[in-house]
């Protein structure tokens with residue numbers, strides 16, 4: 001926590017969790033998709049479902065999916081902008097049970113390329129967020145750091161190869177997490193780094209044989 | 223999070239014979255790895271967002287949920303012009319209250335604001351600071367230093383207690399905002415570091431125990447009008463401190479008490495929209511009107 005967390009953030013109201021946090025969740029989801037969102041099915045759970053409309057949570061999520069910042073004055077009109085940008089969306093209320101955080105959103109996103117990306121995330125208070133699941137893989141992403149995310153085959157040496165590439169480019173790892181569904185199948189790795197992830201790292205990681213997909217994430221907590 | 227101590231900072235400022243604002247400028251610039259000029263520029267940008275929020279609110283905007291809107295303008299019209307004398311508060315305090323209402327109405331209407339310390343309590347600092355700045359002809363440089371004082375007080379509260387209604391009730395939001403504003407004003411008007419601490423303590427004590435009970439779970443009722451109340455308490459606390467009145471309980475201990483009180487609060491009274499004003503017949507009726515009976519917060 002620093003001074004700018006107390007005198008700030010500068011944001012579109014009314015709520016840091018239901019508005020600013022929602023923008024950040026949308027933006028991180030868009031970064032994970034790695035291309036402009038063409039279609040979004042969005043499920044709202046708990047307080048997001050109950051009070052989201054009055055907080056502009058729906059518009060904030062769409063603003064985030066278009067890559068906007070939390071202080072973008074266009075947020076109240078995000079729906080109109082989305083239709084111009086060729087983004088179709090649909091909201092529904094979902095019930096994820098008592099164990100889910102009360103401010104949870106579930107995205108099913110489509111870009112130009114094949115396939116649907118499913119992302120679950122929640123707004124944990126004060127504008128801070130957490131992505132908790134991607135395509136069924138549990139993981140934790142807060143958007144505080146620049147990050148490298150990989151989907152890869154769960155084989156010995158993959159992690160070593162990726163961290164080797166980061167080391168060769170003098171990128172310092174702040175934290176890393178790996179999650180897999182069962183041994184030897186596919187796994188997801190999140191590497192938070194200090195500073196930014198250089199282009200070369202992304203292209204070098206992408207051509208490693210076991211890598212199925214790689215994404216570079218920019219921090220969404222300004 | 224490391225526990226900070228406002229008293230320790232105030233003592234350091236005293237020992238270095240700096241005003242608390244100057245002390246904050248020096249120490250925070252170091253901490254954030256910025257020059258003092260860069261930090262002060264950032265604060266000025268923030269002030270300009272605050273000022274625009276007041277102006278937007280004074281256009282009479284209505285909130286997204288439709289429960290609030292136009293009251294900042296209403297109080298301003300009542301307390302200025304030909305009949306200004308009828309305002310019981312007098313021009314300065316009435317202006318602070320009107321501005322606080324307006325800035326928080328801007329928040330409720332999806333306007334651009336600075337969460338200071340939170341979006342729900344984002345009217346208090348703009349209200350107090352700009353009313354005084356206009357009344358006393360204070361420039362942006364001095365105001366930006368005052369904002370740093372507010373920030374330092376808020377950081378101590380965040381580290382020892384909380385700034386979130388969901389964790390500590392509204393005492394943590396509007397109470398903290400009042401403490402931050404009171405300390406900022408005292409520094410702005412030339413008070414000593416000790417007086418800054420007493421002002422913050424006196425303000426927070428007056429809002430201790432305040433619950434968070436937003437109607438329909440929205441940042442509208444009672445939030446907007448509480449911003450006005452917190453602004454007035456901040457002015458009162460600043461006046462008392464500048465008059466030499468002391469808080470018997472020192473600021474750090476008041477903050478610790480706030481943390482204890484927050485923990486003792488039932489979850490219904492911590493932003494869930496299930497207790498207090500939210501659970502009154504009218505509060506429930508508002509919720510039903512906005513969300514329909516099916517999505518009632520109580521279900």
Ligand code: SF4
Pocket residue numbers: 342343386387388391392393395396433434435436440441442443444445448493
């Ligand atoms: S009542 Fe709750 S939501 Fe409203 S300002 Fe106070 S703490 Fe924030």
